[in-house]
Amino acid sequence: MLQFDHVSKRYPDGTLAVDDLHLEVEEGELVTLVGPSGCGKTTTMRLVNRLEEPTSGRILLGGEDIASQDAVRLRRRIGYVIQQVGLFPHRTVLDNAAAVPLLLGRRKAEARRRAAELLELVGLDPAVYGGRYPDQLSGGQRQRVGVARALAADPPVLLMDEPFGAVDPVVRERLQNEFLRLQAEMRKTVLFVTHDVEEAVRLGDRMAVFGQGRVEQFDSPAAVLGNPANDHVAAFVGSDRGLKRLSVTPVEKGDLERPPVVHLSDPMDRAAALMRADGVRWAVVLDEREALHGWVPIPDAGGSDVVGPVAGYARRMDATLPLGASLKQAFSTMLQYDAGWIAVLDPRDDDRFLGVLTPSGLHEALRRSIDADARAVARSAVDLDAVSGA
């Protein structure tokens, strides 16, 4: 989809900002470019929409060399979001979001309708925010308008240069989540520049770790964290990369425990018998629609008679997680609810209850992912031996 074919960029003063970049981004893929300040990330982006021209090499978009395309037409096929959003200060939010469709020759009413849809999409109610001016918004809201504007022409490619860099960490995480949700639907081809490793890891299908003008490693976040290509990459991703792995390792079905399951309408004495038979102290409670209600503890053996349905004894449980969520989310949910377990639901099957994740399940899941790395390292060691022995 987007290929850098041995691209270099030397500025007139002699600075070599991009050095023989060779990279292929697949259609619908989100690639993060991460690296220390001045390593050439922004220059790489600006080469794609021809705000800069390469000194050598070619950039192909959908197989076509962009050098042979009209720069203005090219830019209309590429959404560009930057940190200093660059909204027009004297135009309303709605008109800012409508700017690109208007440029593309849409009629005003149609451009505004599209702009309102996009504001809605990025979580800004057009009725509330559409008439405001950029300086009447928070930093995070301005960023959202920037994203809406970049999406307005429905471009196949999005370039995002530190788009969430100027907001505080909490807002940043929210914008990241919203953007991931949008991207799951839109499947744009995205180049996303950041100098924040956590952000690169969370968002990227793959991440390109830049050294001075060169890509040192281009791989999935889990592979980069688990198996850094060299000392520079290892130092850059940080000595806490084990912890960072939490955010790229998903909760899988095999990590779950399956305690006894009862329903709100079941007789409590039968539920208690089930728990005793299983040798456990609690059971998961579902309602009549098979949705999670909560849990019920085993009644005291010497306590008063157990009568009536489970509903009279059940407690609610709000600590839930969709299957496929990250171990980091799981850990954070456990802490937030101070819970010894969390219920895992299937988002693709109407949030059906699948099982529970406990701290020991979480530990096992982390071990699983680190073991997978160890196997990968062992494999590459064997390959190297084979090469040197040949």
Ligand SMILES: Nc1ncnc2c1ncn2[C@@H]1O[C@H](COP(=O)(O)OP(=O)(O)OP(=O)(O)O)[C@@H](O)[C@H]1O
């Ligand atoms: N117009 C220019 N003329 C000369 N040198 C430039 C120009 N623009 C950028 N550079 C240099 O090119 C190198 C790469 O800059 P670039 O902005 O691409 O880096 P970056 O990785 O995006 O950095 P940051 O994370 O700080 O934004 C730097 O050494 C920078 O000083």
